[in-house]
Amino acid sequence: MRYDFTDYVLIVAGAVTRVAVYALLALPAALVVVLSFTSGETMDFPPAGFSMQWYQKAFESEPFMSALWTSTYVAVIVAIAALVIGFAAAFAINRFDFPGKGLLQALAFSPLIVPAVVLGIGLLYLFAWMNLIQTMFPLFAGHLVLAIPYVVRTVLASLTLHNRVLEEAAMNLRASPLRVVRRITLPLILPGLLSAAIFAFVTSFGNVTVSVFLTYGGNVTLPVQLFTYLDHSYNPLVAAVSSIMIFVTLAVILTIERLIGAETLS
Amino acid sequence: MVPAIGVLRYSFLDGDYLLDGHGFTLRHYLRFFSDTYYSSVLWDTFVDGLVVSLICLLIGFPVGYSLARLPPLARRWRTIIVIMPLTLSLVVIVFGWLIVLGRNGLLNSVLVNLGIISSPKTFLFARPAVILVLVQQFLPFMILSVMSVVTQIDPVLEHAASNLRANRLVTFRRVIIPLATPGILVGFNLVFVLSISAFITPRLIGGNRVPMLGSLIYERIMSEFNWPSGAAMAFILFVAGLGFTAAFNALAASRFVRGGRHAL
Numbered sequence: 001m002r003y004d005f006t007d008y009v010l011i012v013a014g015a016v017t018r019v020a021v022y023a024l025l026a027l028p029a030a031l032v033v034v035l036s037f038t039s040g041e042t043m044d045f046p047p048a049g050f051s052m053q054w055y056q057k058a059f060e061s062e063p064f065m066s067a068l069w070t071s072t073y074v075a076v077i078v079a080i081a082a083l084v085i086g087f088a089a090a091f092a093i094n095r096f097d098f099p100g101k102g103l104l105q106a107l108a109f110s111p112l113i114v115p116a117v118v119l120g121i122g123l124l125y126l127f128a129w130m131n132l133i134q135t136m137f138p139l140f141a142g143h144l145v146l147a148i149p150y151v152v153r154t155v156l157a158s159l160t161l162h163n164r165v166l167e168e169a170a171m172n173l174r175a176s177p178l179r180v181v182r183r184i185t186l187p188l189i190l191p192g193l194l195s196a197a198i199f200a201f202v203t204s205f206g207n208v209t210v211s212v213f214l215t216y217g218g219n220v221t222l223p224v225q226l227f228t229y230l231d232h233s234y235n236p237l238v239a240a241v242s243s244i245m246i247f248v249t250l251a252v253i254l255t256i257e258r259l260i261g262a263e264t265l266s
Numbered sequence: 267m268v269p270a271i272g273v274l275r276y277s278f279l280d281g282d283y284l285l286d287g288h289g290f291t292l293r294h295y296l297r298f299f300s301d302t303y304y305s306s307v308l309w310d311t312f313v314d315g316l317v318v319s320l321i322c323l324l325i326g327f328p329v330g331y332s333l334a335r336l337p338p339l340a341r342r343w344r345t346i347i348v349i350m351p352l353t354l355s356l357v358v359i360v361f362g363w364l365i366v367l368g369r370n371g372l373l374n375s376v377l378v379n380l381g382i383i384s385s386p387k388t389f390l391f392a393r394p395a396v397i398l399v400l401v402q403q404f405l406p407f408m409i410l411s412v413m414s415v416v417t418q419i420d421p422v423l424e425h426a427a428s429n430l431r432a433n434r435l436v437t438f439r440r441v442i443i444p445l446a447t448p449g450i451l452v453g454f455n456l457v458f459v460l461s462i463s464a465f466i467t468p469r470l471i472g473g474n475r476v477p478m479l480g481s482l483i484y485e486r487i488m489s490e491f492n493w494p495s496g497a498a499m500a501f502i503l504f505v506a507g508l509g510f511t512a513a514f515n516a517l518a519a520s521r522f523v524r525g526g527r528h529a530l
Contacts, residue, residue, distance in 0.1 A: 007434045014328045021329045021409075022347050024402055028362020029354060031372060035365060044370040115463030117480050118504045121487060121496060199353075206355030208466060213487070226357045230470055234364060242358040249354045253346055 029246050036239035043234060054240035064241050067225035071205050074136065074221060078143040079201040085144070086151025086196060091181075093152070094159040107149070119145060120213035127214075138214035139221070143207060147200035154199065158192025158260075159185075191259040202252045206245065294498035304482075308502075311479040314393070315461040318400045322408040322457045323450060325401075330412025330449075331442070335421070352406045360470050363399045364390070367471070391473040399467050404460050408453035415449025416442070448518055455514040459507045479503055 003011075031045075036055070040048030058064055092098065093105055114122075120142065127138040166188065170180045186193070208223035215224050222245065229238060298304045333341055333348070351359055366372045367389040374386040389395050419442065427437040443450075465480030472481070479499065487496035 004433050010434045010438070014332065017325055017328045018332055021325050021405065022344065025347050025351055025405065028359050028366065028402070029350060030362075031365055032358060032362045042370065043365050043368065045365065045372040045375045115459065115480075115503060115507055117463050117465055117483055118500045121483070121500050124487075125493065125497065202353050206353065206358075208355060208357050212466075212484075223355045223357045226355075226361065227466065227470075230357065230361055230364065234361065238361060239365075242361050245355050245358050249350070253349060253353055257342070257346065 032239050032242045033246060036236060036243040038236050038239075041235070043236060043239065054236040055243075057237050058240040058244065061237065061241075063220075063225060064222070064237075067220050067222040068241075068244070070219055071222040074139055074143065074219075075201045075204040078140060078147055078204040079197045081140070082144055082147040082151045082200040083193065083197045086148050086200075087155050087193065089148070090152045090155035090159055094156055116209035117213075120210040123210070124213045134216055134218075136219055139211060139219060142210040142214050143204035146207060146210065147203045150199050150203060151196040154192055154196040154260075155189065158189035162188045195256045195259045198252050198256055202249055206249065294495045295502075297495070298498060298502065304499075307477050307482060308479060310477075311462050312506075314397060314400070314478065315458045318397055318404065318461040319408075319454050319457040321397070321401050322405050323454055326405050326408035326453065327412050327446075327450070330409040330453075331416050331446075333409065333413045334416035334419075348406045348409050351403060356403065356466050357470075359403060360399060360467055363395075363402070363471060367395055367398075390471060391475045393472070393476050396468055396472045396476045396478075399471050400461050400464060403464075403467065404457040407456045407460070411449045411453030411456065412446060413449075415446050415452075419445045451514050451518040455511055458510060463503055463507065 035043055035045070035047050037050050037052070038047035039051035039053065089104060093101060123138050123142050123145075124133070127133045127135075127141075132138065162185075167180050167184050170184050171177075175183070206223060207221075208227055211221050211224050212227060215221060220228075222241070226238060226241060329348075333344055336344070364371075368374070369386050369388065371389075373389060374383075377383045378386060423441055423445075424437055427441050428434075432440065462478075463480050464478065465484045468476055468478040468481040469484065472478070480503070483496050483499045483503065486492050486499060
């Protein structure tokens with residue numbers, strides 16, 4: 001290729017933008033992790049020195065630890081439920097023709113039609129009307145609505161890619177349909193299923209925009225706890241708690257990357 | 267969809283507290299549209315959404331394009347950096363920005379040490395800060411939309427253009443942009459709808475100084491407990507988002523046809 005002047009301008013501008021964008025994207029999380037190890041009492045930059053004291057304080061803090069427990073508990077249940085429902089939906093979309101299939105597919109592929117605020121408020125009103133607002137159901141419902149589309153998409157991608165011939169072979173050997181699904185289909189798409197479940201977990205684990213409307217005194221999740229805390233003040237304790245969330249999220253992304261490649265998440 | 271319908275129903279209740287009230291009234295909508303404060307917030311929210319989407323497009327396009335053209339190995343770590351803010355809890359990201367932009371934060375400390383400013387400035391509680399943080403949050407959506415559409419453009423087309431002595435700018439304008447338009451519109455639409463419904467960021471970064479529709483709704487419901495009024499505002503937001511999405515889809519449909527002809 002021959003380059004002229006505008007080519008060079010574009011190449012340089014492109015490279016500068018790319019570096020700036022990657023730095024911008026990584027900056028907040030990186031800074032939180034750095035400052036969580038500070039030995040000082042404030043969030044000033046640069047940090048005063050290295051210490052693990054804020055992690056120790058975080059693990060001793062009752063509100064944060066009970067919120068961490070709630071978040072984990074909710075996220076595990078949401079991941080399992082979303083996987084079951086999402087797999088059923090994806091399997092149906094992939095294998096059968098039924099009335100409303102187009103609608104189901106459209107729903108699975110456009111989770112962002114309803115803004116989070118509207119979803120949160122709507123569920124709040126719905127469960128208040130049913131007198132269930134002081135329970136965990138609103139939180140489960142809200143997170144499931146967010147997580148299921150991702151599960152459907154990931155599982156659908158795995159189902160479309162995997163080779164149907166093996167299933168046909170099993171059926172020729174007179175395996176029952178249930179047995180085929182259990183012994184052939186599920187093991188073959190296991191990486192996709194695992195990634196979907198893990199992603200459902202992290203969606204629920206990190207969500208704040210919907211959760212904030214659906215929590216009450218007894219079931220505050222970690223992000224909501226952080227949000228209410230940040231509304232008043234912030235200190236290195238929050239940085240330590242946030243860093244725990246960052247480590248969990250990073251571990252999840254790396255796991256999914258190993259399983260099926262990170263691009264599937266988009 | 268059920269929550270949206272529920273929101274619609276409650277927005278017509280005539281009470282001002284929780285689920286009190288009954289009957290049917292347009293009072294909350296009338297109040298919203300007659301008070302100039304609300305219309306100015308609505309307008310500001312739309313302008314912010316537009317600015318955020320434009321910046322995301324401008325800086326996100328080169329990144330999405332290069333990601334699509336990179337070999338898989340080089341793509342890996344970059345993709346992880348792009349996906350991280352999407353997966354990480356929003357509060358953690360906003361918290362990170364509070365430390366960057368705070369009075370004794372990273373930005374002030376760098377600027378003071380470089381001698382650009384003499385004493386720390388207040389960056390928080392201002393509109394530019396809110397826009398910056400919204401851009402960082404929603405940029406991945408734009409990058410990924412552009413990436414997915416560019417992956418489908420055959421690099422052969424670009425080589426052909428350069429063989430015909432088009433420089434990069436011409437190739438970009440006449441080949442890539444027309445073909446990538448559907449992805450650009452999808453990304454733009456996503457970022458816009460997400461920005462106008464944001465409430466965590468305006469609240470924590472902007473405080474009371476930068477009211478946006480989302481943060482008003484949040485306060486109305488969680489602090490004032492005026493659920494019917496909050497529902498009316500949420501429904502306005504919902505309809506605005508749907509309206510913009512429909513407009514973008516229409517635009518995408520017409521643009522797509524023209525783009526196809528350009529490429530041929």
